[in-house]
Amino acid sequence: MLPLPPPLQAAINHLLGQASWAREKLMPFAGHAAQIKLPPFEAAFLITPDGSIAAPPDDAELEVAISLPAATPLLALQGKDAVMRAARIEGSAEFAQALAFVIRNLRWDAEEDLSRLVGDVAAHRLVKGGKEFVAWQQQAAQNFAANFAEFFTEEQPLIAKQADIAAFSADIDRLRDDVARLEKRIQVLT
Numbered sequence: 125m126l127p128l129p130p131p132l133q134a135a136i137n138h139l140l141g142q143a144s145w146a147r148e149k150l151m152p153f154a155g156h157a158a159q160i161k162l163p164p165f166e167a168a169f170l171i172t173p174d175g176s177i178a179a180p181p182d183d184a185e186l187e188v189a190i191s192l193p194a195a196t197p198l199l200a201l202q203g204k205d206a207v208m209r210a211a212r213i214e215g216s217a218e219f220a221q222a223l224a225f226v227i228r229n230l231r232w233d234a235e236e237d238l239s240r241l242v243g244d245v246a247a248h249r250l251v252k253g254g255k256e257f258v259a260w261q262q263q264a265a266q267n268f269a270a271n272f273a274e275f276f277t278e279e280q281p282l283i284a285k286q287a288d289i290a291a292f293s294a295d296i297d298r299l300r301d302d303v304a305r306l307e308k309r310i311q312v313l314t
Contacts, residue, residue, distance in 0.1 A: 139230050147175025147176065156188075160192070187215050187219050188214065188215035192210065196210065204228065235248060
């Protein structure tokens with residue numbers, strides 16, 4: 125059982141260090157081990173008494189397995205919620221629930237880390253600018269997707285419009301009902 129790579133373990137412990145609530149949530153599970161599976165990689169970690177993570181001993185018994193699909197890097201572009209929906213968590217229910225809660229709610233306080241390097245005001249402005257840039261990129265991606273969909277439904281109709289599909293489905297339902305009524309009338313006549 126391979127442990128998490130040291131840089132990843134250090135990054136997770138840094139995030140946990142910024143969130144005392146997360147460490148408190150994990151402290152009752154000190155000594156419990158979990159495994160993360162992201163094909164073709166597998167790595168394990170152990171919860172320490174202070175609520176951080178460490179490499180598990182070789183004889184540690186895994187109590188939770190978190191399986192992520194191979195498409196996780198692409199899902200991560202859609203956000204943490206998309207990754208969490210695709211994840212399969214198996215094992216001890218309480219431990220799995222605590223891990224899922226921490227993973228879902230753990231956030232990096234980039235402003236705090238940047239303030240140590242450039243000061244509070246500059247860190248605040250950098251983080252604000254970064255958030256605005258990300259929001260702009262997301263809006264641009266949404267606009268591109270909308271334009272792409274409009275092009276293939278209006279200009280080059282390769283994709284059916286949702287309203288057309290709904291109307292077609294309603295027509296089929298109406299035809300099915302009409303055929304059923306016609307069959308009943310034929311049965312009455314014969």
